[in-house]
Every structure is written in structure tokens, then in C-alpha cells.
Amino acid sequence: MARTKVSRHKSAAVTRGSGNVFADLGFPDADERQTKLRLAYALNAIMDAQRLTQAAAAAKLGLNQPKVSALRNYRIEGFSVERLMTLLTPLDQDVEIVIRAKPRSRAAARISVVGV
Template structure:
């Protein structure tokens, strides 16, 4: 990360992945999960669903919904989160393409 100084305060620019910036293992997957949960939260608001109603539609227990909305993704795979979005009326499209780098990257794009 690049260091900058503004108003005599030194700071580092983000890489765009806060989980990687914090040095957490599995940062790419955490960023994907976080983005998917953000869309689930958005869908729940748009559909005006309570946690109980959302849990029923998504096929998971209400405590899992509560934990998910608080950032606890344990026990929820990316696939399960995508399934939850499908059940809330979202289409999921996965696109695979060659990377310019030696090792590719995971990226979530929301329309």
C-alpha cells in the first residue's frame, strides 16, 4: 500500500479490499461474501422483509440471518449466499476470463 500525507497526517491508501489491508486470511472470499451480504441486506429493505420473513424465503434460520447481517459469515459459503439472493429474486451471473496477472482475482460486480 502507498503511504500519503495530507494535512500533516500520514495514511495508507486502501487496496480496495479492507480484509486484505487488515492481513486477514481468505481476504478475497471475505470481500465476496461481504458484497453478497450487502446485496441481501439491500433486497431485504427493498422487499420490506423482517429477519423472520427473509429467513423463510432464503431457507435458513433467523439467527443465521441476524448473524449474517452483523458480519458473521461462518457456516455460509459463497454458494449459499448466492442461493439466498436467488430466493430473494436476484439473478447471479458468473463470468470467467483470463487474467493479465499470473494469478487471477475474485471480484464481485453489482449492477
């Protein structure tokens, strides 16, 4: 039976994240980055569910294959939030934007993407 060596290290302080890793890392455009990431995740999940190849997705979305590859690999710097939202409609998805007052219990308003 193999023995594993147990090492004793000082425990590091653990800080609970805000729910937005970009804000936690100090990015000034953290909300936009988080929104783009959530939209890209939804797009990728839908393309997976529809079993689209990159070539088929490119044809359906009106993009070239390298752009689909970038999207599939979450390289989304070249995509705006608006463009990512409009890419959902050729995949037979409705996009709904709801605006409402933030609850008093939360210090700041936020943008969120709910879906897939």
C-alpha cells in the same frame, strides 16, 4: 460565540488501501472474506428493498431467524460463498458467474462481486 481549540499534531503517513480491507489487514483468506461481505451486502440491500422482516426473510430463504439475524449483522463466518450466492435466488435474483483473463495492467487476478 464558542471557540474551538485547534491542536497541532504530527501528521501521520497515509497509505492508499488496496480496495480490500481484509488484504490490507493481512488476512490470508482476504479475497473470500471480501466476496462474502459483498454478497451479504447485496442480500441485505435486497431484503431492505423488499421490506422483509427477519421472520419473513427466514421463511423465504429457508433459514432460521437467528441465521437471518447473523446475516443482517454481517456475522457471516458460518456462510460459504456458495451458500450466500444460492440465497439470492429465493429473493428473485439471478446469479451469473463470468470468468475472463485478467488485464495485463493488473498484477494479480481477483474475484469480484458486482451487483446491487
